Amino acid sequence: MSGKSKRLFCFGYGYVCDYLGYDLQQQGGWTLSGTTRDEERRNELLARRIRTHIFDNDHPLTDPVSALRDVTHVLVAAPPDRNGAPAFNMHADDILKMPNLEWFGYLSTTGVYGDRNGHAVDESSELNPTNARGEKRARAEQQWLSLFKSHGLPVHIFRLSGIYGPGRSALDSVRVGVARRIDKPGHKFNRIHVDDIVQAILASFEKPNPGSAYNLADDLPAPSHEVIGYACDLLGLETPPLIPFNEADLAPMALSFYKDNKVVLNNKIKEELGVALKYPDFKSGLQGCLEAEKYAEEQEKSA
Numbered sequence: 001m002s003g004k005s006k007r008l009f010c011f012g013y014g015y016v017c018d019y020l021g022y023d024l025q026q027q028g029g030w031t032l033s034g035t036t037r038d039e040e041r042r043n044e045l046l047a048r049r050i051r052t053h054i055f056d057n058d059h060p061l062t063d064p065v066s067a068l069r070d071v072t073h074v075l076v077a078a079p080p081d082r083n084g085a086p087a088f089n090m091h092a093d094d095i096l097k098m099p100n101l102e103w104f105g106y107l108s109t110t111g112v113y114g115d116r117n118g119h120a121v122d123e124s125s126e127l128n129p130t131n132a133r134g135e136k137r138a139r140a141e142q143q144w145l146s147l148f149k150s151h152g153l154p155v156h157i158f159r160l161s162g163i164y165g166p167g168r169s170a171l172d173s174v175r176v177g178v179a180r181r182i183d184k185p186g187h188k189f190n191r192i193h194v195d196d197i198v199q200a201i202l203a204s205f206e207k208p209n210p211g212s213a214y215n216l217a218d219d220l221p222a223p224s225h226e227v228i229g230y231a232c233d234l235l236g237l238e239t240p241p242l243i244p245f246n247e248a249d250l251a252p253m254a255l256s257f258y259k260d261n262k263v264v265l266n267n268k269i270k271e272e273l274g275v276a277l278k279y280p281d282f283k284s285g286l287q288g289c290l291e292a293e294k295y296a297e298e299q300e301k302s303a
Helices: 015-027 039-047 064-068 086-096 132-151 170-175 194-206 224-235 252-259 267-271 282-302
Strands: 006-011 030-036 051-054 073-076 103-109 155-160 162-164 181-183 191-193 212-216 242-244
Touching: 006 015, 015 030, 015 194, 030 039, 039 051, 064 086, 086 132, 103 132, 103 194, 132 155, 155 194, 162 194, 170 224, 170 282, 181 224, 191 194, 191 282, 194 212, 212 267, 224 282
Parallel strands: 006 030, 006 073, 030 051, 073 103, 103 155, 155 212, 162 191, 181 242
Antiparallel strands: none
16 A cells, blocks of 8 residues: 555544554555544644544534545544444444545454353354443444445454553563462463554555454463463563462453453454464563563663
């Protein structure tokens, strides 16, 4: 993709969009814009020449026609509420009227598959969420796909496993002393490094297939206690004790993650989009995070 005259708008310009936007800026020829929920973040993005609008469940875009007029690519990363995607509920008509739209993406979650008792799921598997978070994402998926079916909106769904990357990984939880090694025999999680999310989205830009869904997951689902243990090894810190699941007294949010047990297959992004994962497992991913941190420190010292 040449990037000539391309414009990306992100509903929810957060962690993933930061990395995607950086890659597009490196390509050149892209204009970036999007939304945030607070003024401090808005000012931060404006300082980086990213046109930013306030948007949340209670505040629609003040001038959606102007904000979206020249946009060619839209990515929705903002989380849904009980009514689905706020961007859909407030701005579906505005999005359908966009004159230059070429590609539309929605960041969902593999939680829409629910609990499979350790069995595998792919993109053809039935959606059967087992918690409120997964139900909201499934509802939002159906909202956006309804616009593909009724109006040809070029929708692409990305079902993300646990997102991690620099500044948001087991390394960080270990450093601040909040990491716990929970042992639930037979339970595994898939993960996906933010760099691999970005490369899958960019590959979809190049090979759009409206109406498609893609699992973004690594090749090695693993128990969380193994990930924490490896992070400790990388940092040279003591490994926390292993706590049996039934003794862990987990918060409701953490507990919900342990209710779902499945293996997420990622063949489609490899076969259809040609993605070769930069970080196919948590070990290479955590090593990559550590290297990125060291590089950032060196750049800061030399600045």
